Amino acid sequence: MPGIFGGDDVSAIVVDCGSSTFRIGWAGEDTPRGVIPTAYGWLPDPEEGGDAISKAAAADGNTTSAEDAMEGVEPTGKSTSAAGASTDANETQPDAASTSKSSAAAEKWRAKIYGEKRKRFFGDIAVGMYREGGEIASPLNDEGALSSTASFLAQTEYALRASLQADPREHPLMVTEPSWNSKEMREEMTEIAFEGLQVPAYYLANSTVLSAFAAGKPTALIVDVGENSMSAIPVVDGFILRKGIHRQPIGGRAVSRALFHSLREPPPQSPRAGKLTEIFPHYLIQSKVPVEPGRPPQVKLREDRLKGSTESFRMYHTLKVLNDFKEACAQVxxxxxxxxxxxxxxxxxxxxxDGYNDSFGVERLRGPEILFNPKSWQGVGDVLPAPASGTADYVGLADLALQAINSTDVDSRAALFSNVVCVGGSTSLPGLTDRLSYEISIKAAGQKIKIHSPGNLVERKYSSWIGGSILSSLGTFHSLWLSKQEYDEHGPALVHARCK
Structure with a gap:
């Protein structure tokens, strides 16, 4: 019965997979226990492609005891795994006891999912470590929907052991989903939970509703600016208004691309002495010599790594450098x-x-402008993705918020205008909330506008996880869990009725 999983008897686990980071932790806690990149590294592994756990068992260098976080480690601390070839992480074999207890159906399902012949590496250090021919991929697509079931399952298994040292068969699991998630993806997530992780109870929660819950506002307009997209979604009395969902594929990564273009092609009025021609990430640098501001870098590169790097691996590290520049200098x-x-x-x-340094003025301001005036970047290189066929041109963040509000009933609009909640890592750009408030006030004159944005960056970046932590720890929530028994009786389609 679902009720046995409520209250304080058994701690629930909350998983929130975003475009940039994967968050996992215990229900009732203030912050997630584990935060790792959503992206993972992988190498072709034709001989060991069917081994479920070995793909998830690359240790995160930030953990103090990587071996203890892996399945297959004996209670004495002696690992049953063999050392990995390219990292200091250990790859482990499946636990024979747990395998014997698994149902035939679950094993058949996992064998089908793990048909991909890949050796995966998770965790900040393991993902960024150079391996010749190593690729970078994500279990999510640009829409934020699940694109690789095997990778998501392997990543969740890794996080459970590396961050929580928890057995998923003993804890209820809450997973977040985007508001635009399809029915097929919802059912697939349910199958991952019950067949792949074999959890005793499960709940699929809307990330937008959880962000409103974390802000303590049953009615609010949630403005979320993430890594790959920005959205404005109205929540009224704790429920999403589907007709008011407005989103665009412009987010933190688009800001990074715009900044890169501004650095390479500074405006004529810029006082900079030189311009940036190319970004060489840390892993390519062998040695460098200090240079004067604006002068070309004097750097010696690792030629073997330059030739052995794949496009996806280099792009991952280039975006990390641009993200660091964005956090240090960019402003709206x-x-x-x-x-x-x-x-x-x-x-x-x-x-x-690579040692190139300079003082950046107008360039650091032009990039973030893409969030409020995307038309100014239309047709400029590959900064903006092409609009989908049949869709309107991109609009700024303030216009997106107004479209979402105007899509709702007239009676709800005043409450939404006075409860605009900004979440997502990219909303931490200095000046963003002030600009949003200014533009909405100009375009919706006469309305009382109030922007709510948590001062704590952690609360802003992980708002949906925090909302899930609060919700799943409530004693009154125990009746909402979808139990394994119910899943066996009705199948994954039951998630649509139970998790609305």
Whole structure:
């Protein structure tokens, strides 16, 4: 029965997989126990492609005891695994006891899922470690929906053991989903939980509703600017208004691409002495010599790594450098774009891994402008993805929020205007909330506008996980769990009726 999993008897596990990071932790805690990149590294592994656990068992270098986090480690601490070839992580074999207890159906399902012949590496250090021919991929597509069942299952298994040292068969599991998730994906997530992880109880929660729950607002407009997209979604009395869902594939990664273009092609008015031609990540640098600001870098590269790097691996590290630059220097102007005002703003100095350094002024302001004025970047290189066929042109974040509000009933609009909640890592850009408030106030004159954005960056970045932690720890929530018995009787389609 679902009720036996409620209350304080058994701690639930909350999993929140975003475009940038994968969060996992115990229900009732303030922050997730484990935060790892959603991206994972992989190498072709034709001989061991069917081994479920070995693909998830690359240890995260941030953990203090990587071996203890792996399945297959005996109670005495002696690992039954063999050392990995390219990392200091150990790859382990499946636990014979747990395998024998698995049902034939579950084993058949897992064998089908793990048909991909890949050796996977999870965790910040393991993903970023150079391996000749190593690729970088994600279990999610650009829409935030599940694209690789095997990779998501392997990543969850890794996080459970590396971060929580928990057996999923002993704990209820809550997983978050985007508001635009399809029915097929919802059923597939349910199968992963019950067939792959063999959890005793499960719940699939809407990430937007959880963000509103974390903010303590049953009615709110959730403005989420993530890695790959930005969205404005109205929540009224704890329920999503489907007709009000508005989203665009413009997020933190688009800002990074715009910043890169601004660094390579500075405006004529820029006082910079030189321009950035290419980004060389840390793993390619063998040695470098300090240079004057604006001068070309004097760097010696690792030629073997330059030739052995795949496009996806180098792009992953290039985006990490651009993300660091974005966090250190980028800023959103508090008023609509004005070149003369931007030129008067103070500059910030930054040094890239190859030694190139300079003071950046208008460039650090032009990139984030893509969030509020995407048309200014239309047709500029590959900064903006092409709009989907049959869709309207991209609009700014303020217009997106207004479209979402105007899609709702008139009676709800006043409450939404006064409860605009900003979440997502990219909303931490300085000046973003001020600009959003200014533009909405101008375009919706007469309305009382109030922007709510948690001052704590952790609360803003992990708002959906925090909402799930609060919700699943409530004693009144125990009746909502979907139990294994119910799943066996009705199948994965039951998730649509139980998890609305």
């Amino acid at each position: 102007m508090e008023i609509p774009w004005d070149e003369s005002h931007a030129l008067q703003r103070p500059s910030k100095t930054y040094e890239f891994p």
